[in-house]
Amino acid sequence: MTAQAVSQERIITLADAIREGLIESFARDDRTFMFAQGVDDPASMWGTIKGIAKRFGEDRIIEMPVAENGAVGIAVGAALNGQRPVIGFHRVEFALLALEQIVNNAAKSHYISNGQHKVPLVIRMVIGRGWGQGPEHSQSLEPIFSYFPGLKVVMPAFAADAKGMLISAIEDDNPVIFIEHRFLHYATGHVPEGYYKNPLDGPRVVREGKDVTIVATAHAVLEAIRAADVLRDIGCSVEVIDMRVLRPLNMATIQASVKKSGHLITVDTGFVMYGIGAEVVAAVVGQNFSALKAAPVRLGLPDHPTPSSRGLVVGVYPDSLRITREVGKMLGIGDDKMQLALASLEEQRKNLPIDAPDPFFKGPF
Amino acid sequence: MVEEAIAEHYGEGEMRCPVHLSIGQEAAAVGVCDALALTDKIYSTHRCHAHYLAKGGDLNRMFAEICGKAAGCIGGRGGSMHLMDLEKGMMASIPIVASSIPIATGSALADKRMRSGKVTVAFIGDASIEEGVFHESANFAVLHRLPIVFVCENNLYSVYTPLRQRQPDRPLTNVALAHGMRAAHGDGNNLEETYRLMSDAVAHARCGNGPTFLLLDTYRWREHCGPNFDNRIGYRTEAEYLQWETRCPIRALHKKLGSGLAPQREKAMVEAITVEIESARAFARAAPLPEPAQASQFVYA
Numbered sequence: 001m002t003a004q005a006v007s008q009e010r011i012i013t014l015a016d017a018i019r020e021g022l023i024e025s026f027a028r029d030d031r032t033f034m035f036a037q038g039v040d041d042p043a044s045m046w047g048t049i050k051g052i053a054k055r056f057g058e059d060r061i062i063e064m065p066v067a068e069n070g071a072v073g074i075a076v077g078a079a080l081n082g083q084r085p086v087i088g089f090h091r092v093e094f095a096l097l098a099l100e101q102i103v104n105n106a107a108k109s110h111y112i113s114n115g116q117h118k119v120p121l122v123i124r125m126v127i128g129r130g131w132g133q134g135p136e137h138s139q140s141l142e143p144i145f146s147y148f149p150g151l152k153v154v155m156p157a158f159a160a161d162a163k164g165m166l167i168s169a170i171e172d173d174n175p176v177i178f179i180e181h182r183f184l185h186y187a188t189g190h191v192p193e194g195y196y197k198n199p200l201d202g203p204r205v206v207r208e209g210k211d212v213t214i215v216a217t218a219h220a221v222l223e224a225i226r227a228a229d230v231l232r233d234i235g236c237s238v239e240v241i242d243m244r245v246l247r248p249l250n251m252a253t254i255q256a257s258v259k260k261s262g263h264l265i266t267v268d269t270g271f272v273m274y275g276i277g278a279e280v281v282a283a284v285v286g287q288n289f290s291a292l293k294a295a296p297v298r299l300g301l302p303d304h305p306t307p308s309s310r311g312l313v314v315g316v317y318p319d320s321l322r323i324t325r326e327v328g329k330m331l332g333i334g335d336d337k338m339q340l341a342l343a344s345l346e347e348q349r350k351n352l353p354i355d356a357p358d359p360f361f362k363g364p365f
Numbered sequence: 366m367v368e369e370a371i372a373e374h375y376g377e378g379e380m381r382c383p384v385h386l387s388i389g390q391e392a393a394a395v396g397v398c399d400a401l402a403l404t405d406k407i408y409s410t411h412r413c414h415a416h417y418l419a420k421g422g423d424l425n426r427m428f429a430e431i432c433g434k435a436a437g438c439i440g441g442r443g444g445s446m447h448l449m450d451l452e453k454g455m456m457a458s459i460p461i462v463a464s465s466i467p468i469a470t471g472s473a474l475a476d477k478r479m480r481s482g483k484v485t486v487a488f489i490g491d492a493s494i495e496e497g498v499f500h501e502s503a504n505f506a507v508l509h510r511l512p513i514v515f516v517c518e519n520n521l522y523s524v525y526t527p528l529r530q531r532q533p534d535r536p537l538t539n540v541a542l543a544h545g546m547r548a549a550h551g552d553g554n555n556l557e558e559t560y561r562l563m564s565d566a567v568a569h570a571r572c573g574n575g576p577t578f579l580l581l582d583t584y585r586w587r588e589h590c591g592p593n594f595d596n597r598i599g600y601r602t603e604a605e606y607l608q609w610e611t612r613c614p615i616r617a618l619h620k621k622l623g624s625g626l627a628p629q630r631e632k633a634m635v636e637a638i639t640v641e642i643e644s645a646r647a648f649a650r651a652a653p654l655p656e657p658a659q660a661s662q663f664v665y666a
């Protein structure tokens with residue numbers, strides 16, 4: 001991310017970074033257009049499309065009737081015919097109505113047509129949690145989309161990466177599912193101005209370490225970094241890897257890290273069962289079995305829907321405390337040291353609500 | 366004649382994929398496609414052979430595709446239900462009921478955005494208007510006045526289920542009218558009538574006046590999927606079939622042409638087509654199968 005070095009000064013939210021990514025892409029290429037529900041909505045998708053309709057006009061920023069499968073199909077049809085559409089779903093649940101078009105046509109048109117068709121399409125989906133959204137407005141369904149060959153699935157954790165990957169996604173000739181964790185919209189980071197691209201090439205090491213490898217997605221990356229920081233203070237060196245791209249899955253960085261550390265913990269925003277962590281662990285066990293010094297651990301959501309009440313979500317989402325504890329267990333860190341690390345985390349989090357974004361994530365990252 | 370050859374030779378086991386024949390529905394395909402320019406675009410369904418041929422799709426590559434050969438129009442990846450020929454504007458065939466409708470709508474949106482003047486056709490069956498995505502697409506197409514014609518071939522059945530068990534008794538065109546869409550209705554077994562109605566719809570679309578729902582009455586002669594007649598298995602009656610047989614679109618055309626088609630000329634045409642079919646079958650038979658390694662190609666562009 002050399003572009004980042006250029007502008008260490010400017011700190012903006014991930015939501016604004018996405019907005020800038022859209023603006024840069026739309027300004028460069030007339031073939032791009034966007035479908036969204038609520039283009040004039042003052043909330044403007046967490047600010048990510050604020051002012052865009054005004055700037056590019058209703059030919060480019062098209063209000064989509066509440067018809068998700070139709071929207072994706074129409075976007076695929078336009079993409080087959082040389083356009084580069086972007087669709088935004090305010091909640092991943094709404095995209096479930098479009099699974100048919102995503103799975104049958106977006107993912108497969110290039111394949112079925114023997115390479116004759118291309119589907120340059122970006123589908124933004126917002127996942128996540130918070131403010132009592134409840135079982136049907138806060139799911140993290142990224143593994144569903146990661147199941148299908150032909151789709152790319154990206155999931156940024158950092159503002160600068162979100163902008164760079166979004167621009168890459170829009171320029172990509174494949175359908176890209178762009179997953180945004182709701183809490184991360186408020187997270188801040190250094191973001192270069194202007195146009196730049198970050199490749200959709202796979203996981204990245206975001207904290208170097210040698211004792212344990214934590215592979216995380218999106219919001220969980222920030223929880224893992226927080227855990228890594230307190231663990232560092234007690235002499236434990238944690239390597240945190242941001243998955244970034246769930247599909248196509250590039251395991252090289254993760255495998256290299258596990259070879260070094262011999263310990264693997266996955267933390268993702270979705271269910272543990274049949275989840276991203278399962279795929280990562282299976283790949284590591286299959287190819288780096290002898291490098292492992294302990295059984296890998298997967299952290300994620302328990303096997304029930306995510307309820308609304310802040311009373312009920314206690315312990316549902318894996319946080320930095322849980323990650324820290326798991327690292328301690330896996331490495332056999334002594335109780336007194338662990339007490340220190342956990343106490344420091346508890347102190348930091350003491351008065352924080354469980355159902356709103358953690359101010360710790362106001363970077364810069 | 367092409368599909369009769371498919372039916373005749375299907376049992377030989379070279380064509381190893383489901384086939385949905387359009388025998389009995391030829392006039393709809395031809396009348397619609399004749400009203401289009403080469404550069405106009407069509408999207409079809411599982412029952413796509415007639416549409417593919419009427420739009421000018423390559424016969425060799427069609428047979429090769431049905432036989433699963435590398436020389437098939439899509440290299441053996443899709444088989445009979447996925448025929449396409451981009452050079453001829455046969456953009457895609459999608460065998461999930463109604464799944465091609467939003468794709469065609471998006472195609473029309475792209476052409477509108479590019480001001481290309483091209484018209485898109487979505488060929489659909491009577492069952493596809495039962496799917497939600499038809500309504501989603503119709504609403505959008507009308508809202509944005511897209512250059513598209515939804516051609517609904519009502520052959521009265523979805524697999525073995527008659528229309529009356531699936532939809533209330535009302536004109537199918539009412540559904541389009543309720544979306545504020547222009548609608549037209551005609552005898553899909555009458556080539557001239559189909560052509561005339563379609564020409565109006567195409568002109569309407571090309572001038573930027575928006576979509577038309579063109580309902581065409583027709584009937585499939587053979588089983589839903591496969592080479593045989595199936596009037597005796599109980600879901601429809603022989604009498605119904607025979608009644609529709611009297612409305613054979615080809616015989617009707619023949620009658621209309623009358624002395625306009627000299628017997629000599631007709632004989633020569635039939636012979637030429639027979640040769641073309643036989644040579645396409647031979648081409649497909651001789652063509653090599655795709656290599657197994659090709660199965661993993663084209664997952665990503």
Ligand SMILES: Cc1ncc(C[n+]2csc(CCOP(=O)(O)OP(=O)(O)O)c2C)c(N)n1
Pocket residue numbers: 411412460461462463489490491492493520522523524589
């Ligand atoms: C979404 C979906 N549901 C069910 C099917 C199974 N199916 C295949 S063809 C067909 C009949 C469709 O009838 P119609 O649209 O009238 O076309 P026809 O076969 O009569 O040409 C059905 C139900 C399917 N392919 N896709």
Ligand SMILES: [Mg+2]
Pocket residue numbers: 490491492518519520521522523524
């Ligand atoms: Mg039918």
